Amino acid sequence: HRARGGALNGSVIGLTLLFGLFDQLYIVWANDYADREHDANNPHPTPFAGGSRVLVEGLLTPGALKRAAIAAAAAAMVTAGALVALGGPAVLLALAGVAIALLWAYSFAPLRLSYRGGGEILQALGVGGVLPCFGYAAGAGDLAGFPWLLMLLFLPLELGCALATTRPDEVADRRAGKNTLAVLAGGTTAGVMMFGVHLVAIGWTIQWLGLNASGLAVVA
Numbered sequence: 710h711r712a713r714g715g716a717l718n719g720s721v722i723g724l725t726l727l728f729g730l731f732d733q734l735y736i737v738w739a740n741d742y743a744d745r746e747h748d749a750n751n752p753h754p755t756p757f758a759g760g761s762r763v764l765v766e767g768l769l770t771p772g773a774l775k776r777a778a779i780a781a782a783a784a785a786m787v788t789a790g791a792l793v794a795l796g797g798p799a800v801l802l803a804l805a806g807v808a809i810a811l812l813w814a815y816s817f818a819p820l821r822l823s824y825r826g827g828g829e830i831l832q833a834l835g836v837g838g839v840l841p842c843f844g845y846a847a848g849a850g851d852l853a854g855f856p857w858l859l860m861l862l863f864l865p866l867e868l869g870c871a872l873a874t875t876r877p878d879e880v881a882d883r884r885a886g887k888n889t890l891a892v893l894a895g896g897t898t899a900g901v902m903m904f905g906v907h908l909v910a911i912g913w914t915i916q917w918l919g920l921n922a923s924g925l926a927v928v929a
Contacts (some may be wrong), residue, residue, distance in 0.1 A: 837867030
């Protein structure tokens with residue numbers, strides 16, 4: 710297996726990075742398209758929340774952005790297929806499909822969980838769960854040796870990132886009927902939760918690395 714003693718494969722690394730890029734573009738573009746009306750009514754956009762504003766500012770048409778999102782999703786699936794063609798496991802196609810489906814469940818009917826509630830959990834599962842598994846499977850050839858305990862790091866970190874993006878949009882999301890954690894629990898509570906899950910991730914990282922109490926030495 711390439712990740713367990715074998716030589717690094719430049720094609721596999723490049724295609725894996727391309728998959729991540731295409732998936733991220735699909736996420737951003739599809740979510741912008743789905744939230745176009747909500748973003749237009751957001752009075753307090755920030756560089757990190759409130760959408761990219763390309764539709765609000767008339768830089769692109771909704772149809773063009775929709776086509777770009779579909780193309781990015783298709784490119785992600787083709788990239789996963791190319792990895793399988795190079796000898797990668799078929800689970801890569803399944804993971805790619807799950808990654809695309811999670812965004813659909815987040816932004817689009819019938820689930821549209823970014824409005825119904827639970828969108829932050831989907832973000833954590835997608836970025837903190839599916840993508841690390843995809844990268845490992847692409848490099849190792851399967852998921853048999855995946856260090857599942859690292860999910861205690863990945864999932865809290867991504868949940869904290871999700872909270873960091875929804876908290877600035879609390880006012881606009883409340884007006885739009887979007888049941889984010891910031892809306893349901895309040896901005897202050899969401900901020901406390903954000904710091905809390907990051908502290909959990911930091912604590913687990915220290916434990917994972919085996920740092921001693923002084924933080925200066927690493928134990929075997």
